Amino acid sequence: MSVKVEGAKSENMTACGINIVEKNRNAIINPLVTCQPLGAMFAVAGVQRGLPLVHGSQGCSTFVRYGFSRHFREPSEIAVTSLHEDAAVFGGRKNLISGIGNLALRFKPDLMGIVTTCSCEIIGDDVEGFIKVAREEMIDKMGKEKAEKIKLIHISTPSFVENHFKGYDNAVKAMVSTLAEDPGESNGKVNIIPGIVNPGDIREIKHMMSLMGSEGIMLTDTSDPFDSPLRPSATQMKPYYPKGGTPVEDISKSSNSLGTIALCNYAGSAALDLEKKYDVPAVIGQLPIGLQNTDDFVRNMVKLTDVEVTDELLDERGLLVDSMADLASRYLFGRSVAIYGDPAMVSSIARFVCELGMIPAVACTGTENPEFVEDMKKVSKESDGPIDVLPGQDLRALEVRLKEEPVDLVIGHSDGRVIAKDLGIPLVRVGFPVYDRAGYHRVPIVGYNGGINLLDRITNTVMEKYYDETHWKLQQ
């Protein structure tokens, strides 16, 4: 264990330049992660006419709906089997079977993701078996054809194991492995597993692919469901289903694709599954934030397909490079940054800030994914500077670290706003959840265009804090 103390940095520093600050308590204080079911609900929400059914207590769905609505400012329809004391004693069989039946009859979804929670996992419900019974009851009530149109996907997400990234990964894998059909003729498409990102990010990925003349199957596509137009005359009501989402049929056809790119390293299980079962090549990469990570994504696309990197796309790249040339050295160079949140986002943003000449002094995430530490080693090598890495940590640990050694800028989601405010360090908001600012779910931070947005956001925050009009630098 190497708890970071003053003066101990050089001793703890490994050859690759990262200084791991390990957790020195059991308590988790202001977590940076949440439980598996949230990730699963997020993934299912990205399916066209897809509904999550949470097999658990009402809080398990309510807190997540609340969180999604607060971040996306959109409705978030998530059903629950309402487990109570009787289920704790006798099991949740009745609740799950009637829950599936009621949801199917009243909402007629194309896909139902049955998401497990602490309670049903502990009482040991045979979810798979209950789903079979529910299916038979559905056939009795709705007829075979209608009942079979509704895909029932069992997503096992015990909340006391891992965290919401794993839940997302499990859900995408469960949907793909249940639905993927034996491959037919190649569809010429690329499967993309975007990870837990914003609608704006998914749209940017689709935009880049369209510039390359390529089409993708998003596994899954939350862009429209979590950012959908207000058009009462055109919106489907009774029941309300948002626009868009990945059609079930597309998920079935994911086995016919040229390859699968997972945009973050925690969400690759479905890609590996497709590779193993159907020889669909899997590329598990970085979240394409910043110049090099986006270049990597483009190169991966070229590898999997025979697309060309068009001039238009290179112009977009050029616009990002132009912004970096214009802004980075004057405002950002040499400034130290602390980044926290989703491991994929933290490591990608760390790489980007290095490209801007900034110093990613602290990188903090709530999971202990070994990939995260490896990613940070690479970033450290590229930036040629030491980084304090806090894996499996929480916001309190970050606060303590920043109190000891402040940085110029913090990058992360809204839960860190109080820390940043108390420490007087400006916060650039990214990731999930951002509930104290507007529009951040719409504006991409991935891809070349997203790079420009993020760069502007960082620069403007720095300007506001360090280049106030009364400051001498602006007078020059």
Add this chain to the structure above:
Amino acid sequence: MPYKLFDVDKDIPERKKHTYVKDKADPTEDIPACNTKTVPGCMTERGCAFAGVKGVITGAIKDVAHVVHSPVGCTAYGYGSKRYPTSPDMPDGSKFPIENFNLKYIVGTNLKESDVVFGGMKKLRQTILETAKEFPEANAIYTYSTCTVGLIGDDMDAVAKELSEELGKDVVAFNAPGFSGPTQSKGHHVANHTLFDCLVGTKEPLETTPYDVNLIGEYNIDGDLWIIKSYFDEMGIRILSSFSGDSTHDEICWMHRAKLSLVRCQRSATYIADLIEEKYGVPYMKVDFFGPRYCAENLRAVGKYFGLEDKAEEVIESRMKEIRPQLDFYREKLKGKKVWVFSGGPKNWHFPRPLQEELGMEVIAVSTMFEHEDGYGKIKERVDEGTIIFDDPNSLEMEEIIEKCKPDLMLSGVKEKYLAHKMGVPCVLIHSYENGPYIGFEGFLNLTKDIYAAIYNPVWNMLEFEYETEGSTNEDIKEEISHGEMAEGEVGK
């Protein structure tokens, strides 16, 4: 027949008894069925018992560290979930060193699979000790059971008792796992009983006055409590203990020394007022400060109890003088507008009368997530003929109400707000408010302003693209465009 089955509920006919349409000709004591289990899979808006304890009641206390005994999820979801600010002022005149401590930090035991198998008591013990070390400022530590803990059966009370002695400060365990009771209301119940059993009567206030009250069931959402406090201050009444908005831990412990308890949220907190009256003989009065008339009536009643009627009149008069002209303006704008009130519990009988009397609005439906029989009784008394009263709404019912009753406004929480918007209906948040506080005289004006802003948001007149605008026909537009850059063929696509 006062009961009504929504069209969308034909597959779950058990919902019929939860929907009551007020009918004066109906001589029965009928009210919607309530406080019973939700139909699984029906898209309910309800929450869990843990939300009831931490999210509603204890989370508002300013100087307590909260330890959620759970896997990471419940801890993450228990963080800063409600807008109840606290002031740093402590009863002894000192200042609590961390601003808004109650909103800033949440601690969890981070239970893993092995804890589920072998039990989590060791981890709980360790976490509480670490919490005491991490936050020495905290005057007490409250710890919460969750589904996982309820199922594996950790004896939290034992740990709390042992550590209270070891740490020399109160450690209190709240045993309300998420699955207990049909709604979050079960959590309120457990919180009340636990706070009473473990704390009330264990400490004495520094001083008492003949005008000391417990203000119970006021959680200081967006500063509500501070409005009421300003009235009481002017009247010469002192809030000895508040339960639990902006309260300190010690205040809960000396609730038994008040001369009178005032119960504001009568769903979540009447329990403790009852218990205090029974054991310590402190009488209680149910109060309602939403809307000018109720606020005035209740201030008068409190004033009368303490012989401070004149002071109450002064407060009422000064406030009404300020808000009356503005309310008159808004009344002109809002009269006749139809509104659906969907709150957790009591706001359903707090809001309808003021909205109708003061603003001339028409309340077409009220619904709640966790109200009980007594609350529905009060709702039934206060709403007009034909108003739909329903329990535990689900989203299809929401859609049906909006489609059939065409409300001009919905008052609800954030989960429902955006669905209403998608259907073209403005919505004002009444759980944690838009621009609160909403209580008292000036608070009601704030609510009115938010209602006005929501209904008169210009966007609601521009939801759909119109081919024709006033003074120009479709042909004119085509003509105009065809002379411009856009080709005629593109028009109307």
